[in-house]
Amino acid sequence: MIKTAKKHNIRWETTSVDSVLLRQLPAWFHIGATSELNKLNNNLYVCCLMKNHKAITVGQIESIANRQLSSHHKNKNCQCDHCISDHDSLSCAKPFKCKKLACEILQCILPKWNLNTVCHKFNPDLSDKQHTSNEKALKTRDEVLFDPRLPMENCAEDKFRVFVKSGPPSISPASQAPPPRDAQTETLTAVIDSAYHIDQDGEHVSGAGIWINNQDLRNKQLRLPDQLAAPGAREIGALLHIAQTTPKSTPL
Numbered sequence: 109m110i111k112t113a114k115k116h117n118i119r120w121e122t123t124s125v126d127s128v129l130l131r132q133l134p135a136w137f138h139i140g141a142t143s144e145l146n147k148l149n150n151n152l153y154v155c156c157l158m159k160n161h162k163a164i165t166v167g168q169i170e171s172i173a174n175r176q177l178s179s180h181h182k183n184k185n186c187q188c189d190h191c192i193s194d195h196d197s198l199s200c201a202k203p204f205k206c207k208k209l210a211c212e213i214l215q216c217i218l219p220k221w222n223l224n225t226v227c228h229k230f231n232p233d234l235s236d237k238q239h240t241s242n243e244k245a246l247k248t249r250d251e252v253l254f255d256p257r258l259p260m261e262n263c264a265e266d267k268f269r270v271f272v273k274s275g276p277p278s279i280s281p282a283s284q285a286p287p288p289r290d291a292q293t294e295t296l297t298a299v300i301d302s303a304y305h306i307d308q309d310g311e312h313v314s315g316a317g318i319w320i321n322n323q324d325l326r327n328k329q330l331r332l333p334d335q336l337a338a339p340g341a342r343e344i345g346a347l348l349h350i351a352q353t354t355p356k357s358t359p360l
Contacts, residue, residue, distance in 0.1 A: 131167030
């Protein structure tokens, strides 16, 4: 099974990760951490975090790192509520050291997987009114406004991908830049037509046409590469071309 996974480049990969799922990931040997985390795995207080604090996931490490009390002191004699509880209930000899290690572990997590950077002020999304309008348009076969949201799986098992490109994974979280102040907000409407057939040589031929307006230079005819020619690929190819060639601030 492991050989098959390596052969077909199976990887736990995603474009965007929900903060709830990020907290469920194992903190030790984290999939999206720097090499510094490997050094911390040999830290003197790792065993205390694992065995006494039962801190296995990122969320559990975060809970320890985010403890904030004005009465806390960075020494083994600290009498704040957290340190007393850890010392008496968990047999933690130096709670302040475990808190310090928890903070260092979180600092090793790369931006794409980091709880401090995964949530953006400007996220790609539609308004509630636009979502409702899209639902009605799908039933009446009317114009549908493109939804830029990325799918968010709810469990870690759904994040495995096959045939992933070789090379290091991306470390930057997915985001959408805010539109420029002088950007045109008029929605671009594109009509897609497609065709698919098998020619006399038995080869699959797939293509698509994009129409935006009469004599518009953005009108386009596409023919998909032979290795991608399939009945379901024609519309996808046209949509991909439109998304790549349209300014990012223009609604589709």
